[in-house]
Amino acid sequence: MAAVENDVRIIKADRPPQRFARGWHCLGLADSFRDGKAHAFDAFGTRLAIFADSTGKLHVVDGYCPHMGASLADGEVKGDNLACPFHGWQWGGDGKCKAIPYATRVPPRARVKSWPTMEENKQLFVWHDVEGSLPDPAVKIPRIEELFTGEYSEWIWETVTINTNCRELIDNVADVAHFYYVHGARATYFKNTFEKHVARQEMRGKPRADQQVAGATEFGGSAVTIEELYSVATYYGPAYMIDQLSSTVNGMKVEAYLINCHVPIDHDSFILHVGLAVKKLPFLDDEMNAQIAQMYAKGNRDGFFQDVAVWKTKCRIDNPLLCEVDGPIYQLRRWYEQFYVDVADIAPDMVDKFEVEVDLAKSNQLWDVEEAANAAAQAAE
Structure with missing residues (x-):
């Protein structure tokens, strides 16, 4: 039964869901991220870092370096990797640390989250799911052929x-x-x-x-x-x-x-x-x-x-x-x-x-x- 008080409708307003929706989310026009720079994008309660590798393929990774917490989006794109602005650790689009310029060994657990991405209609999409699922082919974004x-x-x-x-x-x-x-x-x-x-x-x-x-x-x-x-x-x-x-x-x-x-x-x-x-x-x-x-x-x-x-x-x-x-x-x-x-x-x-x-x-x-x-x-x- 609807909430009422003396026959007056009482508005109910619970907190929004404390999770984010599962599915594809558009980050913007794909080519806007292909300028040779890293881009910060605050989403899903965190920060993402977006960059293009040497082939132009776009990657989205967690935006904070697990070494000392710097914003990777403030770093420099070096070839296929994104170099942290704080200590130079280099991260690939797959989330793995590829090199530490002042060390000979990369810790085996040196990894950040790499987000599933897709390009369609000249736009960049990222997949989000709190359960960690891979993108569902049944919910693919349709292509506008024209x-x-x-x-x-x-x-x-x-x-x-x-x-x-x-x-x-x-x-x-x-x-x-x-x-x-x-x-x-x-x-x-x-x-x-x-x-x-x-x-x-x-x-x-x-x-x-x-x-x-x-x-x-x-x-x-x-x-x-x-x-x-x-x-x-x-x-x-x-x-x-x-x-x-x-x-x-x-x-x-x-x-x-x-x-x-x-x-x-x-x-x-x-x-x-x-x-x-x-x-x-x-x-x-x-x-x-x-x-x-x-x-x-x-x-x-x-x-x-x-x-x-x-x-x-x-x-x-x-x-x-x-x-x-x-x-x-x-x-x-x-x-x-x-x-x-x-x-x-x-x-x-x-x-x-x-x-x-x-x-x-x-x-x-x-x-x-x-x-x-x-x-x-x-x-x-």
Whole structure:
């Protein structure tokens, strides 16, 4: 029974899980780590060190040297090894100490953790599992073939740190109403499907009529207005989402891939990566296509920061009070829970197929009335 006191709903908020999700996590664009330097990346309550060997292969190892605790990410890449900045011990991508410059013998237990990695879609991934399992082939990140044909722009990539638990981000998969009130986009169709390690959101919609002016962007000397939106956003595992976007802009179809992925720093903060690749329009030159891609990237960045503004002041809530038109928040959270338990403890209702289409007919009637009233009030000002 829900917690109540004198018929008032009492918010329940337990501590976030004191473990990190099992699965692939994207660290960023792969080529950004191929500059001949070591890179620090704080994640999973620790520090990682990322470097490329002489062949360009990327490696991720524990970020602190077990000799005297220095940050290996402050070290120097020497050939295929990463040299500690404190005493020069050299560590290979397999985690083994390869050389100590002032000694003739390497201690047999001189080893740091080497993290399983993968490159896909021009991005670097690391596998995390508190049980120490190797990556499961069944949960491989899918390849976006169009990114390698020249049809799309290169990734426009941005990274920000968000100071809240990453479940707040995941909730958006099922939260249909927030698109209207936070992002100014009215959903006319909304469907969720959860199965195994995949969670999908399919949405069709349009901008709010009373926010068209605010949503217009200046481009090429004229106003650009998005007339229709179609999105299929799919999480593959706990932390990597591919969103296939299609929009009608001034009567012109624009297609894009949006990547929304995150890595937990600790239990109360995460690193958010947002990447956008836009399909080139054949009748435009490279400069104009680049401008369209930048316009889309800015719009999506602004959208994410609208969520961040809410997260900064909201509280954690484990027993949200829902109405009949809210999306399947509880079912989504049950799906998400599979990544925070041992594999042996994954229950059928975490991974069995669940599918629901939210009936938005009445909501759209009510939104029509709200938008008309808002427009009339704006006109009277």
